[in-house]
Amino acid sequence: FGGIVKEPPMHIVHIAVEMAPIAKVGGLGDVVTSLSRAVQDLNHNVNIILPKYDCLNLSHVKDLHYQKSYSWGGTEIKVWFGKVEGLSVYFLEPQNGFVWTGCVYGCKNDAERFGFFCHAALEFLHQGGLQPDIIHCHDWSSAPVAWLFKDHYMHYGLSKTRVVFTIHNLEFGAHFIGKAMAYADKATTVSHTYSKEVAGNPAVAPHLHKFHGILNGIDLDIWDPYNDKFIPVPYTSENVVEGKRAAKEALQQRLGLKKSDHPLVGIISRLTHQKGIHLIKHAIWNTLKRNGQVVLLGSAPDPRIQNDFVNLANQLHSSHSDQARLCLTYDEPLSHLVCTLKIYAGADFILVPSIFEPCGLTQLTAMRYGSIPVVRKTGGLYDTVFDVDDDKARAEAQGLEPNGFNFDGADGAGVDYALNRAISAWYDGRDWFNSLCKRVMEQDWSWNRPALDYMELYHAAKKY
């Protein structure tokens, strides 16, 4: 891209089916919120159009009110407006029941529901006379925006609008994604390495000239160990040792683990093949063997995998009740029982042994809380975690110091290689380990840099 020039504010509209914290399933929901906030902080105008699910977490929506209705697609669509994390959100509620399903994903007709939503969102822009500079759509679920816009709306009052499409995970709906790649003016994915890993995929390969890897960031205000009511002793890198000690004790107490000074490995993950389930299991047993503690917060969309973990939990909770706790739910932000951030703060290590990982947010959030990432070298994990033993030069090339432990391979020996060194470092060199915690907290994995990259991309799209 060219250099940054001071230009008038842009108007960017995200059309998305997830948004943290009110309708979050995975990283896509985090990114819609945190990227929007970062771009808004650069003085641009950002709106989000989201389905008004019946399962929205409305306690995080401020000033929600009904605005108007319009007819489209054989039904009435109610438009609601509210503020979420300081962002202006339009909620569309078609009266045909498409968003009254008690879930974001998981219906047989998801593709039809989301296709309808995408079309309704464009119709909403069109009928309201809104002419954003950029419409930004995400993954297969709002991919239809790209071609519906070009086929139906571009010529009707939205001619100055350009479409940007982001692939958060190519595993889902590659067919839709290929079509959106063809129609979008610019496309991105969420890390440089993942962009190279998927470059040969038929959905992506023909479109490399307009395809860029831009790393996700995390929102430093939303994830802040110094400013969070769930953290017993607020901390920054200055008092990270004290802060994390208190957080660990609170976590142990909350979960009924032995209050002991042993290395604690945290895992926060969807439990799917992508996340390296067999490596997660292997690492749990290895950690216990090395006298460490393990806390896992995870949920499996596949009932067979969920069952498998329920069995493992039963086994561990009786054989290692002092050492292991598996919470097989999705953290309910309001239940405060096993809040993700208590794990981020209370753990010494966060393990992310994914088989593939487009960007990964858990390792970034872990570092924000002074927890050391232990990851498999793939996608965004490769781009953000630099091994203290093996990656000094690679880190230096990025202007960084090494910040964690990583491994190749996809078997037990691989994950052992990283985890054993991590646990040994904890046992053998606490001063060094503490300085590593301080170091990772001071690294910048925020949106500061990536938001500028997106702005350049948006400007480039306008010239496209």
Ligand code: ADP
């Ligand atoms: P993905 O989008 O593939 O699930 P990411 O690492 O990009 O993976 O994002 C995962 C996000 O979901 C993180 O913010 C993580 O904290 C959160 N998360 C994962 N599993 C759970 C869970 N069981 N409960 C609460 N939050 C979770």
